Amino acid sequence: MxxxxxxxxxxxxxxxxxxxxxxxxxxxxxxxxxxxxxxxxxxxxxxxxxxxxxxxxxxxxxxxxxxxxxxxxxxxxxxxxxxxxxxxxxxxxxxxxxxxxxxxxxxxxxxxxxxxxxxxxxxxxxxxSSMLEPQDLPFALEKMPDMFTAFRREVERAQLKFAKPIPTPQHIPALPAFLPQGSILPSSTQSFAHPYFLGGASHAQTHLKQYLERRLPDDYKETRNQLIGMDYSSKFSAWLALGCISVRDIAAQLNEYENCYGANDGTYWLWFELLWRDYFRFIHFKYGQSLYRAGGLTGLPVKPSSLASFEQWRSGNTGTELVDAGVRELHHTGYLSNRMRQIVASYWIYDMNGDWRAGAAWFESQLIDYDVYSNQGNWLYIAGRGTDPRGGRPFNVAKQTQDHDPHGVYRKLWLSAG
The missing domain is CATH 3.40.50.620 (HUPs)
Structure with missing residues (x-):
């Protein structure tokens, strides 16, 4: 020893x-x-x-x-x-x-x-960091299906749901008798709080417990595209990003929930979204550095974008209200719903002809749930430079506004925040 x-x-x-x-x-x-x-x-x-x-x-x-x-x-x-x-x-x-x-x-x-x-x-x-163990998959990671749908179907056909989590060690070995000169084991002298989330494993477990006790998974599929509040989506992502809670722990507790209350569209969709997270991780084993090229997995050139237009976008001053509201929410809270992430990313790439890499870097800087795999995967997906052969995902902002903020509540909330 x-x-x-x-x-x-x-x-x-x-x-x-x-x-x-x-x-x-x-x-x-x-x-x-x-x-x-x-x-x-x-x-x-x-x-x-x-x-x-x-x-x-x-x-x-x-x-x-x-x-x-x-x-x-x-x-x-x-x-x-x-x-x-x-x-x-x-x-x-x-x-x-x-x-x-x-x-x-x-x-x-x-x-x-x-x-x-x-x-x-x-x-x-x-x-x-994945819900499924790589060695349990019905394919080698280097030969995994490129398309998520094919990936999901093979996983489901193999009846894989999650790897069993392991308990906390009962004993942690003592610290070394000699610690490096000048190194201090510090305690925080300042109280840090976030308007939506409190960091740490204890808060992650508290959030998961209340989420399940309030039966919120049942409505997840119907509410997940809403824009305001804590309960419309699971909000697991920030704790998952820093590993304050493991995805296997969440999946196991969700499975217990289904055993108690029954499975439904909401619980399946939660697992489905966690599987997307796994997919973005596993695709890195197949393509690695290629995912970080300007063209991604394609030979598409990157259009140069001006610093002025990028400043307009990231400061929430494009003149398009829904986009500006979304970027300002990100600035003020470090969080943004999945729907709004897609909208503001699409707007930057397709309406402002922006470099997708600049947008991805801004999300990396701002998002408290920044995760290298998911951030890269989602920006490549919107930009049409990933594994999807159907190309990019431009969003019609007028339609998105009508569908998701028809009464202007979200826009009023964040545009007034300055």
């Missing part, structure tokens, strides 16, 4: 965290770490890659994780800098043998792990 480092990434929880559970089993001493990567904090478009709302939600989630670790006699070490420098120093200072972490199958995250290994570090990655 030896000293190990557990590097938390987008898995800020102890429950149903296979990588952390394995580290607990293999270590005599375990140092839980979160590294705030200070490299490349700004996008090529000049704004922060992680906006205020994302930082706020992350801060609350880390504080919650620390409390959970402390309750079991451990703690969370937070450090700021480049992970390749920070982790190398920690391994040396603590004489740790390995770094355990979750696997993230996206180009920047994969490149970072490659660099760490090239430096001689023993990095043990565990895939754990």
């Amino acid at each position: 030896s000293t190990l480092i557990y590097w938390f990434r987008n898995d800020l929880r102890l429950s149903d965290n296979p990588a952390f559970a394995q580290a607990c089993l293999n270590a005599e001493h375990l140092l839980p770490v979160y590294v705030h990567d200070c490299k490349e904090q700004k996008t090529v478009y000049g704004f922060e890659r992680q906006g205020l709302h994302r930082k706020t939600f992350l801060r609350a989630s880390l504080d919650d994780l620390r409390v959970e670790l402390q309750a079991q006699g451990s703690d969370l070490l937070e450090l700021y800098g480049e992970p390749q420098v920070i982790l190398q120093k920690l391994l040396t200072d603590t004489v740790a043998k390995s770094v355990y972490c979750e696997q993230i199958e996206a180009p920047e995250e994969m490149e970072l792990v490659r660099v760490l290994r090239d430096q001689g570090m023993d990095i043990r990655e565990f895939w754990q």
